[in-house]
Amino acid sequence: MAPILEVKDLRVRFDTEAGPVRVVRGVDFELEKGKTLGIVGESGSGKSVTSLAIMRLLPRPSGVIEGGSVSLDGTDLTKLAPSEMRRFRGNRVSMVFQEPMTALNPVQTIRRQLGESYVLHHPSMTPGDIETASINLLEEVGIPAPEKRLDEYPHQLSGGMRQRVMIAIALACRPDILIADEPTTALDVTIQAQILSLIKRLQKEHGMAVIFITHDLGVIAEVCDEVIVMYAGRVVERRPVNDLFKKPRHPYTKGLLESIPRLDTEPKTMLPTIEGMVPDFSSLPEGCSFQNRCPHCVEDCKAAMPELDRLDEIGFSRCIRTEELHEEIR
């Protein structure tokens, strides 16, 4: 099956006062219809910027897409005029944000904000049509008494409810792709589980592709088919979800997985962590970006940036020692 979204060598630069900073340095992935791709990484690894670049929502004027292509169903989104891009946003690609508390306009009713996507993308719909569609949407995302909720304001809803409303808004135009940027980070654990299963259910019903951005590996294991791990603006490993959790290939992925508390670790012992910090983008070392934190670093790592090598049918890893470490790691 042909992928619905194809991102090739996507590069993003921010022009700051201290000079240009390259925060996304060549990201490639494909996404098939009905599949879920997880993007994981620490804060500052470029995962959110990647998603914003796909939507062409980088902060203006500092954020620039330097190169690469994002093709949705054959259309290169990076080359569209702003007005054409607006027709894609919310219509073919939509987004759910992290903070349901601030992502809804506090002074407008739910009715207005739900109807907005119809007003923007289906101007021929009558207010009656919009109302019916909005009620259906709210029902679909599991909000009880939707007729009553329509005339309420965001502050009258709980966090979980607001996130459901956000999802309803994102789904209004039946998009091909839903980008969920840490949709459950601001919610408590029980609500998280509800929202995740809601997204999974809706994905199955509508057959949309989902990009799931998170730093929570538990969430990734729960919902994704394939995972890309990002570090310092690059993809360091890309694998189907089960393989990744069973046998991480890149030392960074391994470190990430080890730093999750497990049921079988000795209680009251130190949790393994990855020492150090994500390096500053303006002073990335020559060679592998992970060299200063990597326990397996050798002289060769400092020479050149390793390629994203194909491991087998489906996986990729960006490490020169992948093969030799394969036996060592787990």
Added chain:
Amino acid sequence: MTTLPLDPLTRKKIHRFRSIKRGYYSAIFLAAAILLSFGAELFVNSRALIVRYEGRFHFPTYGSILPGTTFGLDYRYETKYRELKRKFKAEGRGNWVLLPPAPYNAYENDLTEGIYPPTAPDAGSGHWLGTDSTGRDVLARLVYGFRTAIVFSILLLLCNYTIGVTIGCAMGYFGGKFDLFFQRIIEIWANVPFLYIIIIVASIMIPNFFTLMMIMLFFGWIQMTWYMRTATYKQKSREYVLAARAMGASDPYIIFQHIIPNTISIIVTFMPFSISSGVVVLTSLDYLGFGLPAPTPSWGELLRQGTSNLDALWIVSSVVVSMILLLTMVTFVGEAVREAFDPKKHTVYE
């Protein structure tokens, strides 16, 4: 009666506004005064309200003038209703005239031989607040002057805010070079001395209502841009703006549908203070003689007469008292609005 579909927050704000008594009553009083001033012809006018003549009723207040011949008088210019009233009374033939409570308009000079204006307040003659130095009724000039000033301020406010809010929002929303450019433009603009421009304009032409408004608008829009600029910067960084963009909304759509409704409290809070400053500016210009042309009733002109005729204390006291009342009440309203919109006041811990 159906209640307006108001959201609870707005209802709370209204409730809070009403609970601030002096602001609330000032608002009612001012609203009533403004509404009544639009019907000022019914209360303060030289034309009669009702004339009954030979079995027929005439209502001369609005509409074209009724010549004296209508009522069997020997002149073709506008009927002098006060004289007509005395005449009908003397004749005693069942004809009568009902005059407004203050039977003078703002332009006529009520002169009697041997008496030199200004004349002191006198209920018998109908000059409730006396006459000014050319025999015009002070009350009439006060009332019509109030109407001019308040209409002027409200119109000026609307124009100022439309321009100021639009430019301020655009500055905050687009930011970057656009913002920088307009900031510098405004800084230069704000340093042009306002009074000199007025004096220069007034020296080459007689300013009328609209030229005065244009000149004030020329400088008045600046104030609002600063507030709106910062407010927009604040709102722009909130996630719902990004969410709206992610839904495919265009820039104007976001500005008008999302940002301005969120900054409405700033706009509303500044309104009463802008109104009072509009009144003050117009009055001071009139006082200095650069305002509206000569016979137009205005508070500034009354104030000037009053200060140069301090022996006729009724002129200066009536205008000063009215001015103080108006400005204090507008300030009370402004204060109450600001309190009502203060988000910190809505949270009550019980």
